[in-house]
Amino acid sequence: MFSTNQVQNEHLLFSNSVSESPRRRPLRLQYTTICAPMVRYSKLPFRMLVRKYGCDLAFTPMIVSNSFVHSAKARDNEFTTCLGDRPLIVQFAANNATDLADAAELVAPYTDGVDLNCGCPQRWALAEHYGAYLINNAELVKDMVLQTRNRISDQKFLISIKIRIHYDIRKTVDLCQKAQQAGVSFITIHGRTLEQRKEPVNVQAIKTVKDSLNIPVFGNGDVFSLEDADKLYEQTGVNGVMSARGLLQNPALFVGYHYTPRDCVQDWLDISLNLGTHFTSFHHHLMYMLEKVMPRPERRVFNTLSSTAAVLDYLRVNYDLC
Template sequence: MASNTDFMSQDVTWKKPLELLNGGETVKICAPMVRYSKLPFRMLVRKYDCDLAFTPMIISNSFNKSVKARDADFSTCKGDRPLIVQFAADNACDLSTAAEIVYPFSDGVDLNCGCPQKWAMAAGYGSCLIYKPELLCDMVKQTRSKISDDNFTVSVKMRIHSNLRETVDLCQKAEKAGVSFLSVHGRTKDQRNDPVNIEAIRLIRENIDIPLIANGDIKSLKDVQLTVDQTGVHGVMAARGILTNPAMYSGEDITPLHCIKHWLDISLSLGTPFPIFHHHLIYMLERILCRSERRIFNTLGSMSAILNFLQEQYDIS
């Protein structure tokens, strides 16, 4: 499950999540993203001022039962810290057991209460949990009681309710249950492209005492500062923005060519599957290639074709 790969060992010391969140500086975070926020991408964004990274959402039930699932879903290495492992769970036993398994290899677990996909909600996962406060709090309590290390965080990532009073009430209940920090995506489960509700995030921040992370519409350092100024949150979490520009937290407006070079080195060294390797580059080159170049690049079907394209167009090898 935990890789011995340490070719990117970076600094072997790191700050724990709560140390970061209580340190007075805005914490810059890579969001949990299905397929995309795996080890190679986490190692890439850590080179560009990303302070904390999440794994993709992992189904806790399958993870607990199958060594094969654990090996497929979770890998890490020496420099991959601080790291939060996100789980989908519908009961306290599954979440707390999964937390015990990843405890030696990570700095915390996060309960997904934000995924709006129908399959997840039908299975009792994701954003349906924001309507089940007793269950959510029980999962937090039991997981917290299983691991005595106070530096190992138990957090929740959630969406907001249409009625913000329900959201504030849920956040306060989660805080009393012992959640270490909260990450809030400022949209309801039914909203997709609507603007993030900044007022909702500010309201939550004013009504809880634990650290709060804002998620949604973070696409540049300017967005980071604006969100912090408007809400007072302790950190920000980017998804689409950091996919398109993994160097955004270091102040780059578009993906720099040296970032693409780093992606080639990291992903090839870790044996990244071709579709993921390609899709990441499609995102990274989105604002670099013209339309005709994108059309060509997006249809490339082999590693050698991609490497040849980058060599010819940008002298990247």
């Protein structure tokens, strides 16, 4: 157990993180800040939250294009947006040009572009020839981009790919140059190979690809603070920096906070309740946001709460949030 004094002292961490003034990005660091596509997490409520805290561009979670095209239920479940949810890129898993182009046509009136996932390392994705399977099929990726570009008449509509790197960076450069030839708008590079998980991001590989292309390149991986984002930009010269886990833990990182500020937590409560967010998503986001704020004994209690009412009551009593 823990004492009342301990709790009060730990709560000061939350108070200090709230009063900490966000650091503005220096004017010389002009890059796009991006919320990554995250399964279960980068849905509409979270996208609306990070847009309030310096995030320029947001991606949906990965959507399987075939089921999206053929099932109205899948479309209703997987894709939700609103007027303030822009600019927005819808990410699809696809293994052929027809599915990607068909899916792109369906979302084109409501979004700014689509992204082909060429980086998912999960076994099911590889078995279905989705995700990172595609980085070894440069001609197929080129054809998918080309046919989707030919299908969408609006030239302002963006078509991008998000990739992992090869051990042989020449293969990555070849893949990206073929995609560029096909008309891809930009490329996002996660600086790890298919097999890597927690190894440091290969910054030099990202820079090599960036230097080989004439289109915008975004960098992804190990961005947990604004300082991390600035460093990746400075080391690689990318046009944009994408964060995934870092934004989950701190949706305000792109405006310079080192911990999730109180106002950001309150905004999450307001946004998610207004949009009718499912409890599991509502709760899990809070678990991530408060991970560095709550002392461990409190997290054990908070993480076991089983209803929206219980969560709201806990935050009201312990943190004066409502």
